[in-house]
Amino acid sequence: MVYHKQLGDEWSAAARDLRSQLRAAVEAHFASKQQQREQQQEQQQQSARALHVIGRSHKQKVELDEGFVTERLLVNARELVYKQVEGAFSQPNSGIAAQMLSWAQDVTRGSSDHDMLGAPWGQPLELYCGNGNFTVALAPCFRQVIATEVSKASVEAARFNLTANGAENVFIARMAAHEFTETWKSKGTRNRLKGMTPWDELELRTLLVDPPRAGLDDESRQLLGDFSNVVYISCNPETLARDMGAVAATHRVARFAVFDQFPYTDHVECGAYLVWR
Known part of the structure; x- marks a missing residue:
């Protein structure tokens, strides 16, 4: 109030x-x-x-x-615990949120970051990780997850949520998406990347993005083409179509889902899984 x-x-x-x-x-x-x-x-x-x-x-x-509530989601028979802080972004519909996390787990199991038996070995990059909503769910699916988020409060909540769910294989950089992209492209260094696996040892093939309604910034949009697998979660189909158009020549839509996060409204959440042609 x-x-x-x-x-x-x-x-x-x-x-x-x-x-x-x-x-x-x-x-x-x-x-x-x-x-x-x-x-x-x-x-x-x-x-x-x-x-x-x-x-x-x-x-x-x-x-x-x-100043927070604890939310519990059942995703593929596993209970995930989230600290949802007042004033910070969170998924508005817990039932649909659980379905989104289940879908993300399902599509990434078939990514090139897994061997022929489905065992994880690569390191996906997640931009706009927020409070670790997808990070927590995908951490068990990979050897390591690299995530970025610019909000200090969201990063603190994400680290709490990762610990609460026993996810120890995640590195979170408190950086804007475009800052991380620029640093990665130049193989540069920043204080906020201390402790991260060295650039030449990272095997980043899968990209997960869950941007705000405005979609991806220019630098992040250009980054899409560097990944063989892209998981794009969008709350705005128009900016999703725009961003997907940037890689239409190199990627195809392997999976697509619509999530009714906002019943009885015109708004809809979408999930797209893109792979190299």
């Missing part, structure tokens, strides 16, 4: 009362559905207990009790 005046004890007391009412309403709602299995009811009750209230004013933020 956002205000134009400072928040004091009176607001905190009212917020606690609101929180109690909301938690009671959530628990009552799910308790009335007798068809829900006991395990589902327990998960939903946990969700109610995890309901937090946040107040914002100028240079002020009051959290009751936390």
Whole structure:
């Protein structure tokens, strides 16, 4: 909740009362559905207990009790845990988000970063990794994952999520996509790349991008052609078509999926898996 005046004890007391009412309403709602299995009811009750209230004013933020929620997604029979921080980007539809992660795992199993038996051996590059949404899901599928993200808060959340899910084979660089691209092309060095596998030892063949609605920047778009496999997740079909057009002569669409993240709206999420012709 956002205000134009400072928040004091009176607001905190009212917020606690609101929180109690909301938690009671959530628990009552799910308790009335007798068809829900006991395990589902327990998960939903946990969700109610995890309901937090946040107040914002100028240079002020009051959290009751936390500034994040913990989200659990079941992806291919494995539970993934995510810390979703208030104010940061997250997938709006958890059910569809799980399907997107499952799809990404499925298409990359057939990439050239795997041997004939499907064992991982390469290192994919992920641009715009955010809080590690796809990173967490794909880490077990590869020997190592190199990821970039410019937001400090998102990088911190991503590192938390990787640790929570036992993913130790990921290197995250807090850099903009175009900065990483320029450095990779020149085989240069930056302080934020310390600890990363040396350039000449990296085997980057698969690229995963999940850019904002504006699509890829010019440098990243040019980068598409250097990868034999590209997984492109897009919330804007128009910029997806534009960016795919940049590699139409060298790549073909091997897999394509549409995810209805936003029911009853004109917006749609797309997944495209491109491979060299």
